[in-house]
Amino acid sequence: MSQRERITGDSATTSAFKRRFMRRLVFVLAGGMFLDGYILGIVGPVTGSLTADLGLSTLWEGLIAAAPLFGIFFGSPAGGWAADRFGRKPLFMVDMGLFVVASGLQFFVDSPELLFVVRLMMGLAIGMEYSVGWPLMSEFAPAELRGRLLGVTLIAWYTGFMVAFALGYWLAHSTTLGWRVILGTSTLLAVVLFVARFGLPESPRWLWNQGRKDEAMAVAHRYMAHAAEMSDVEHEDTEKGTxxxxxxxxxxxxxxxxxxxxxxxxxxxxxxxxxxxxxxxxxxxxxxxxxxxxxxxxxxxxxxxxxxxxxxxxxxxxxxxxxxxxxxxxxxxxxxxxxxxxxxxxxxxxxxxxxxxxxxxxxxxxxxxxxxxxxxxxxxxxxxxxxxxxxxxxxxxxxxxxxxxxxxxxxxxxxxxxxxxxxxxxxxxxxxxxxxxxxxxxxxx
Known part of the structure; x- marks a missing residue:
């Protein structure tokens, strides 16, 4: 059996496999945006208790609120540069891995300085997610569904914010859990998303752009649903971006x-x-x-x-x-x-x-x-x-x-x-x- 036959296999099986892959890709990408909305929504209900507990000054309140913005501001272009240079797949793992670490540290915050660093790290991870998540989806999605699939990630953002705000409000007012545990609830979902990203393929368009044409077409035939999308990969430039x-x-x-x-x-x-x-x-x-x-x-x-x-x-x-x-x-x-x-x-x-x-x-x-x-x-x-x-x-x-x-x-x-x-x-x-x-x-x- 040739390599192409081993890659494509039975057409019905392949179609089902490709649908499962696209659902998985949508899940992990939407999950990243859900997390972005979640960490913003979960803060509101516990702001008063964490401010009192840590004795935050007005300056530190502003710095901690702005920390994710600082992180996204620097993480987005840096992550985008790295994803264009080293590939989408490694950055897609690195950003969620960083988020898992930062989210887990919320359980141990005991000073304004550490809270600032943790939220800065989360912002860096989200910035990387912005720069690699949407491009990766666009590079796999079929043209007739691309807008819808990209837009679903925004649904996930708003849903994440609402779920977090409602959950945080309930936990803060109906349980004895402290603000550290409430903030740290984002860690569980982050771990699930991190594990779910193992085994995802590199973008065939990036592989072609890097001159790795055989690998690009193998990935395209294995994961892309339509022949037109596979053929379009071959029209990519091989120019290195800066x-x-x-x-x-x-x-x-x-x-x-x-x-x-x-x-x-x-x-x-x-x-x-x-x-x-x-x-x-x-x-x-x-x-x-x-x-x-x-x-x-x-x-x-x-x-x-x-x-x-x-x-x-x-x-x-x-x-x-x-x-x-x-x-x-x-x-x-x-x-x-x-x-x-x-x-x-x-x-x-x-x-x-x-x-x-x-x-x-x-x-x-x-x-x-x-x-x-x-x-x-x-x-x-x-x-x-x-x-x-x-x-x-x-x-x-x-x-x-x-x-x-x-x-x-x-x-x-x-x-x-x-x-x-x-x-x-x-x-x-x-x-x-x-x-x-x-x-x-x-x-x-």
Whole structure:
């Protein structure tokens, strides 16, 4: 029996095997995003007890809150560079291994310094996951399902946040477990995901790009479901990518679009969430279980709708119009002086819905518009830029609320949303149904 026959085997068995592989890949990738949402959601219910227990100063509260952002900012581009240079498979194991170690250390935190280091390590791991997870999925997924499969990871993020917030709230108020144990609950899932990643193959597109063509085609025939996807692997370039290439004449548009599109989607969200908290408090949603879960549920419904539609109606219609709507909603909040709380609440919920639609595309476009040689480092760089947006929304805009006032702050947020909408109107490509090579080539040449 030839090597090709041993690899492919019986067609029915092969089809079933490939379906099982894709389900497994979706599970481990979605699991990584679930963890990202989980570690953010689990902190809220125990913040008061850990602050009192460790005697945190205002400075340390800020540093500990910002630690994951710092980690993602540095981990994303570094992980992306390493994944393009050494392969997707090793980085996919390293990032979850680092997360397991960092998560386990939460059980032993006894100082602000150690808590900062632990959350920084978790951020580094998540940053690496951003830079390698979506590219890996895009490189295996069939074109007609690629948007949906990438979008599922965003569903997992919101679900992880809600599950963690609800679980953390229940554990903190209904049990005698301390905050260390509650935070450390992420360790169990991290271990499961780490073990589940053993044995996953290297990306055939990366192998081809490295000149390892026989290995690439063997992996493609074993794991890819359609002949068209296997054939598309052979159209990959064999050029080695570098970080500098992201800003070259060939790739600058992809870098500009993905980075700033992601930035402009994230920054206003944090701004409006900060502003709306006091309004939601009048409805019993300004904090606690209902606020933490209910608002995320609105966003989750938008992500689910986007995932269901993305491979049917395309990317642009789910990218450009929702951004213009977000711009208008934020501008109305800023300009409508003395708006009744019910109106502001409605506007906020509408913004959360449409912003979440846009946010879903931040998990789809990076893997599609960057070619294989810079797919991971490009995604990692864009993730780092997006964390700047998150930082601005978290720290600078709340300051603006006090010093500039709600109206001016919301108009600033509307301006950021406007930049994102205009940029997407200009550059957002339509990649529905295109092979990965076609999608990247159409944007990079």
């Amino acid at each position: 970080f500098k290439m992201l800003f070259s004449r060939r790739y600058w548009r992809a870098t500009l679009f993905v980075s700033m599109f992601w930035f402009c989607a994230v920054a206003p969200y944090f701004a409006i969430a900060t502003f709306a908290d006091s309004v939601l408090g009048q409805y019993g949603l300004g904090g606690g279980l209902a606020g933490g879960v209910g608002l995320s549920a609105v966003a989750l419904s938008a992500v689910i709708l986007t995932v269901l539609l993305i491979d049917k109606v395309g990317r642009r219609v789910l990218t450009v119009p929702p951004q213009w709507i977000c711009t208008v909603l934020l501008a109305v909040i800023g300009l409508w002086a003395g708006a009744p709380p019910a109106a502001v609440l409605t506007l906020f919920l509408a913004f959360s819905f449409f912003n979440a639609m846009v946010g879903t595309l931040t998990g789809v476009y990076p893997g599609e518009v960057f070619p294989t040689e810079v797919r991971c480092v490009g995604t990692g760089f864009a993730a780092a830029v997006s964390r700047i947006g998150a930082g601005l929304g978290t720290f600078l805009l709340p300051w603006a609320m006090v010093n500039l006032g709600p109206a001016t702050s919301m108009l600033i947020a509307a301006g950021i949303a406007f930049v994102g909408a205009a940029l997407s109107q200009w550059l957002a490509p339509e990649t529905k149904g295109k092979s990965l090579t076609e999608a990247a080539a159409g944007f990079s040449h």
